Amino acid sequence: MIQRPRGTRDFGPEEMEVRRHFEDMMRQESVLHGFREISTPIFEHTELFTLKSGPGVVEEIYAFQDKGGREICLRPELTASVMRFFVSDLATLPRPLKMFYFGQCFRYERPQAGRYREFFQFGAEIVGNPTPETDAEAIGLAAAILERTGLKDYRIRVGHIGILREMLANAGVTGDKALPILQKLDKKIYPEAEELMAQAGIETKVAQDIIGTTKVTGPISVLDSREGPASDYIRQVCDILLAMGFGNVSVDLGVVRGLAYYTGMVFEVDAPKLGAEKQICGGGSYSLSELFGGEKVFSTGFAIGFDRTLLALQTEGVPFVKRSITAFVVPVGDSVRTKAFEIASTLRRSGISADVDLMRRGVGKSLKYAATVPSRYAVIVGEKELESNSVTLRDMSSGEQTLVKMNDLVEKLKV
RNA sequence: GCCGGGAUGGGGUAGCCUGGUUAUCCUUGGGGACUGUGGAUCCCCGGACGCGCGUUCAAAUCGCGCUCUCGGCCCCA
Structure with a gap:
């Protein structure tokens, strides 16, 4: 008997009906929001992902040489492909350019609950200038999709890279020098973050304030005492979401992301009922096109972990209609x-x-x-x-x- | 990369410690009782010890290696 490769799954007729049902639901919702579907290849030049995420990613992806000696890999995510496509062919389309996609991705990692080597992502990107409206529209689509699936127990947490960047900048740490500190803060390794901040000449009191900021979570009102462009920005995003009828949005300044291309708003959605791998959606605004040789354009996007969303629906007992x-x-x-x-x-x-x-x-x-x-x-x-x-x-x-x-x-x- | 639990017909399980008959029970699939009326019942049939090597007269059972799987750590673009 031949076993299936590690971390992959077969889907029988019943399971495929359920999967297609939710896949179609996500597509329909995206179309309702004025997004249009695109599709990119399942394999890409490995360089696409090393440019975006650094040479280290090669260890975590299915990378190989094809028969012509080209460095190829199975795509570990979809945003990089979409931006490559944008730079090469879609840059002249009217903006904002609203796109969505669905497809499988591959990562060479150890499988566990909700984590597979072949998994499915649904995502969307809005290419255009960053405005609170753009960010709210992106979060709004993610929220509308999750709402429509019938999922009940999930939290949308919105943060902003700029808040910590502003604090670090006020303390004299700017640009690339701030990145290592942000990475430690993102992973919540506070002793190392303190050490780095001390080395950068930040006063202990200010450093503690910065660490305290990453722990700020709760309703939009937690921002009331805060001033500055980034706080104002999140307030505007949240106001729009509220007007759209999405009340389950909270602020979490601990959503950081230690990667240089994230430029502003960042958000995550998790379903607490899932185990260690409980994040079902993540996104934010970023600037990637210039990395792939295009003009500098700001985008906002997100990806929904399709498999984890289905798992979450399953744990909540959302009923699926059997087709006849x-x-x-x-x-x-x-x-x-x-x-x-x-x-x-x-x-x-x-x-x-x-x-x-x-x-x-x-x-x-x-x-x-x-x-x-x-x-x-x-x-x-x-x-x-x-x-x-x-x-x-x-x-x-x-x-x-x-x-x-x-x-x-x-x-x-x-x- | 690290730690632990697992793998027995399509699905769910017993047996393993203490090696020895035709491998258990439930279910599922096919046929028949029922050559024009269904989910019931009865009968018949098909179908499994993850893979490999070793120990032994003899391995599902013991040993080693591998594969897959479940949960956790690390990582998470």
């Missing part, structure tokens, strides 16, 4: 088997889902199968019925049977 077919055509005896296909095909051409016996089973077994599938109706075709150019239509839930003229069958089933 409308009609199962049952031939009575060998003489009418071909006729059964003719009828099934007529139904299918009329857009009615229909199945037909392939196993040459008797009427009893066929009806049993039709009940299990399940099918709403059974269309019983026998010589007796055909004499009057009719079939017997059986409602599988009530057991009620009626003789129906062949010409009326499609109308009867269209309801």
Whole structure:
């Protein structure tokens, strides 16, 4: 027996129905918000990701040389591909450019709860100038999608890179020198952050204030005592979200991100019921296009962990509707088997889902199968019925049977 | 990369410590009883010890290695 590769999954018919259901739901919601779908290759030049995330990422991705000696990798995320696409082909489209995408990504990591080597991401990006409106629209789409899935227990936390950057800048630490400190603060390793800040000449009192800031969480009112452009900015984003009807948004200044391309607002969504891997969505505003050789453009985007979202829905017991077919055509005896296909095909051409016996089973077994599938109706075709150019239509839930003229069958089933 | 629990028909399980019959029970799949009426019942059939090496007269059981899996650490673009 051949086992499936580590960290991958097979999806059976039932599971795929559920997955497609939510996938379609996310697409529809995005279209409602004026976003348009794009798609990029599953493999890319490895350089795309080392440019964005540093040479270290190669250790964590599926990277290899192809037969032509090119350095290739399976994409570990989608934002880099989207921005590459933007720079090469989409830069002349009118802005804001609102795009969404869905697809699988690959990371060479140790699998655990909610973490796989092949996983699925749904995401969106808005390319244009950064305004609180843009950021609110991006968070708003993520929130609307999660709301529509029926998920109840999740928190949206919004922060702003600028708040800590402003404090560090006031203390005399700017630009690249601030990055290592932000990284430690992001990971909440406070002793090392203190040490770095001391080395940078920041007074202990100010350093403590900065660390205290990363612990500020709660409703928008926690910003009331704070001044400065970044705080004002978050207030505006939150006001818009509130007006859009998304009340479950809180402020968390501990959402930091120690990467240089994040420029302003950052946000995360987590579902507390999941285990160690409970973050189901993350995003923020960033500037990446210039890294890939394009003009400098600001964007805001997010990615939803599709698999984790489904896991969260599962733990909450959100019900999934099992799909059924409308009609199962049952031939009575060998003489009418071909006729059964003719009828099934007529139904299918009329857009009615229909199945037909392939196993040459008797009427009893066929009806049993039709009940299990399940099918709403059974269309019983026998010589007796055909004499009057009719079939017997059986409602599988009530057991009620009626003789129906062949010409009326499609109308009867269209309801 | 690190720590621990696992892997027995399609699914769920017993057996393993203490090696030895035809490997248990439930379920699922196919056929039949029922050559024109379903989820019931009865009968029949199919189907498994993750992979490899070793110890042994004999391995699901003991030893070693590997693969996959579940949970946690690290990481998380």
